[in-house]
Amino acid sequence: xxxxxxxxxxxxxxxxxxxxxxxxxxxxxxxxxxxxxxxxxxxxxxxxxxxxxxxxxxxxxxxxxxxxxxxxxxxxxxxxxxxxxxxxxxxxxxxxxxxxxxxxxxxxxxxxxxxxxxxxxxxxxxxxxxxxxxxxxxxxxxxxxxxxxxxxxxxxxxxxxxxxxxxxxxxxxxxxxxxxxxxxxxxxxxxxxxxxxxxxxxxxxxxxxxxxxxxxxxxxxxxxxxxxxxxxxxxxxxxxxxxx
Amino acid sequence: xxxxxxxxxxxxxxxxxxxxxxxxxxxxxxxxxxxxxxxxxxxxxxxxxxxxxxxxxxxxxxxxxxxxxxxxxxxxxxxxxxxxxxxxxxxxxxxxxxxxxxxxxxxxxxxxxxxxxxxxxxxxxxxxxxxxxxxxxxxxxxxxxxxxxxxxxxxxxxxxxxxxxxxxxxxxxxxxxxxxxxxxxxxxxxxxxxxxxxxxxxxxxxxxxxxxxxxxxxxxxxxxxxxxxxxxxxxxxxxxxxxx
DNA sequence: ACTATACAATTGGTCAGTCCATTCAACCTT
DNA sequence: AAGGTTGAATGGACTGACCAATTGTATAGT
Numbered sequence: 001x002x003x004x005x006x007x008x009x010x011x012x013x014x015x016x017x018x019x020x021x022x023x024x025x026x027x028x029x030x031x032x033x034x035x036x037x038x039x040x041x042x043x044x045x046x047x048x049x050x051x052x053x054x055x056x057x058x059x060x061x062x063x064x065x066x067x068x069x070x071x072x073x074x075x076x077x078x079x080x081x082x083x084x085x086x087x088x089x090x091x092x093x094x095x096x097x098x099x100x101x102x103x104x105x106x107x108x109x110x111x112x113x114x115x116x117x118x119x120x121x122x123x124x125x126x127x128x129x130x131x132x133x134x135x136x137x138x139x140x141x142x143x144x145x146x147x148x149x150x151x152x153x154x155x156x157x158x159x160x161x162x163x164x165x166x167x168x169x170x171x172x173x174x175x176x177x178x179x180x181x182x183x184x185x186x187x188x189x190x191x192x193x194x195x196x197x198x199x200x201x202x203x204x205x206x207x208x209x210x211x212x213x214x215x216x217x218x219x220x221x222x223x224x225x226x227x228x229x230x231x232x233x234x235x236x237x238x239x240x241x242x243x244x
Numbered sequence: 245x246x247x248x249x250x251x252x253x254x255x256x257x258x259x260x261x262x263x264x265x266x267x268x269x270x271x272x273x274x275x276x277x278x279x280x281x282x283x284x285x286x287x288x289x290x291x292x293x294x295x296x297x298x299x300x301x302x303x304x305x306x307x308x309x310x311x312x313x314x315x316x317x318x319x320x321x322x323x324x325x326x327x328x329x330x331x332x333x334x335x336x337x338x339x340x341x342x343x344x345x346x347x348x349x350x351x352x353x354x355x356x357x358x359x360x361x362x363x364x365x366x367x368x369x370x371x372x373x374x375x376x377x378x379x380x381x382x383x384x385x386x387x388x389x390x391x392x393x394x395x396x397x398x399x400x401x402x403x404x405x406x407x408x409x410x411x412x413x414x415x416x417x418x419x420x421x422x423x424x425x426x427x428x429x430x431x432x433x434x435x436x437x438x439x440x441x442x443x444x445x446x447x448x449x450x451x452x453x454x455x456x457x458x459x460x461x462x463x464x465x466x467x468x469x470x471x472x473x474x475x476x477x478x479x480x481x482x483x484x485x486x487x488x
Numbered sequence: 489a490c491t492a493t494a495c496a497a498t499t500g501g502t503c504a505g506t507c508c509a510t511t512c513a514a515c516c517t518t
Numbered sequence: 519a520a521g522g523t524t525g526a527a528t529g530g531a532c533t534g535a536c537c538a539a540t541t542g543t544a545t546a547g548t
Contacts (some may be wrong), residue, residue, distance in 0.1 A: 023336045046532045055296045059303035068540025069498040086327040104408045111351045164348045290503045312511025313527040
């Protein structure tokens with residue numbers, strides 16, 4: 001029914017106040033916060049507590065700090081990397097498997113391609129074309145083209161003009177890349193991938209959403225079949241026992 | 245070309261070491277870390293630095309702390325809430341709009357329903373049925389049924405047995421709820437929602453994936469049409485000027 | 489006049505030490 | 519046996535000092 005009016009810790013209270021101020025837009029991105037000693041004075045707390053609060057905010061990605069006379073705590077420009085990192089952590093802890101990622105990619109990437117077909121700007125298209133070209137060069141030169149491969153998929157997600165999709169794409173591709181890099185696909189396979197990308201690109205460029213959708217879908221299924229043989233039973237044996 | 249071999253800050257170094265140890269599984273969930281004074285000794289650092297590191301880990305969701313003689317720093321059970329919170333932050337900073345969420349929901353939730361149809365456990369089904377019933381009671385009693393509404397959607401995502409989907413659903417519904425609660429839908433509308441839920445539930449229960457997909461799809465479109473009038477041009481006028 | 493060096497001021501980073509608040513188990517009293 | 523007391527362990531907070539990095543500025547040298 002009732003809750004304690006304040007956080008237990010002084011540092012939490014400070015963290016919360018600064019966080020709220022930043023999220024409320026009372027500071028612009030890049031703005032410098034008062035220095036630690038001043039903050040301590042304003043909060044009527046010790047520098048220790050202020051610093052603990054700042055460490056927390058730093059971990060949250062809300063601020064970053066620099067040393068020196070021009071240093072201090074600055075309001076950071078939060079972006080999806082924050083989410084991506086959390087993703088990574090969960091993956092490391094095996095709360096998520098590579099199969100989960102595969103499944104999700106198959107759900108949203110084709111849709112992203114469809115959206116991209118209707119929303120891609122000329123700049124988006126240029127970048128896609130360029131990255132396909134770059135990947136092609138890398139393939140023919142025998143270099144690892146993985147990063148350009150990922151980049152293409154990310155660009156498609158970005159062209160879909162929905163930051164959530166972009167975030168998802170970035171997070172999951174980044175993680176998936178760890179697996180992909182360990183394989184060493186043949187020249188033939190790589191050429192095939194480039195061709196697929198080109199097809200998807202053309203569809204997006206020609207604003208053929210449905211085509212882009214199905215091409216992307218096929219491409220992903222294709223790659224995944226090469227990446228990992230499907231699980232034996234094509235289903236699950238069970239799920240984690242404890243859920244919450 | 246070269247990178248500094250170590251973190252600048254002592255507290256970062258400590259944070260990293262503890263984090264790695266935890267992620268490497270050297271501690272089990274719920275295990276208690278050495279107390280602050282011992283850690284300081286082991287790291288040959290001050291308690292201050294250790295505490296700053298612990299504050300950071302706490303923000304990351306890796307540990308939690310308790311006071312008292314049985315207290316200390318304990319290894320936390322990381323779950324998707326970690327990602328959800330990052331999402332929330334980004335949302336608050338308006339990097340994401342409610343329309344973006346709507347779009348993504350429409351991509352994921354129908355698929356989740358389809359997957360749920362083939363993967364839902366009997367327990368999942370029970371919980372769904374119960375929450376529908378509870379929502380119905382709330383509606384007829386004139387109480388706010390929003391939380392049960394959300395709960396149903398979350399349960400479907402959970403039944404899809406992919407933690408990423410669950411995570412997405414949780415994050416986005418949580419945020420969307422802020423908007424939903426502000427509306428006060430009529431009794432008629434609410435009853436309609438309950439009916440829809442029931443239909444989706446039946447489809448899942450009968451393992452009719454495609455049906456569940458389309459029903460969920462229709463339901464979401466339906467609700468969203470009521471929630472917010474679609475943007476005038478049914479498209480976008482532009483996009484944010486700055487991208488990165 | 490220009491450049492390079494030295495210096496000083498500011499800011500975050502670290503430390504040692506002290507004391508407080510909370511928690512709970514062991515002990516004592518009734 | 520019940521209930522209360524106490525004390526040890528632990529995190530929380532504070533103080534004051536000093537270190538380290540950074541950069542503007544003054545100064546010396548050319």
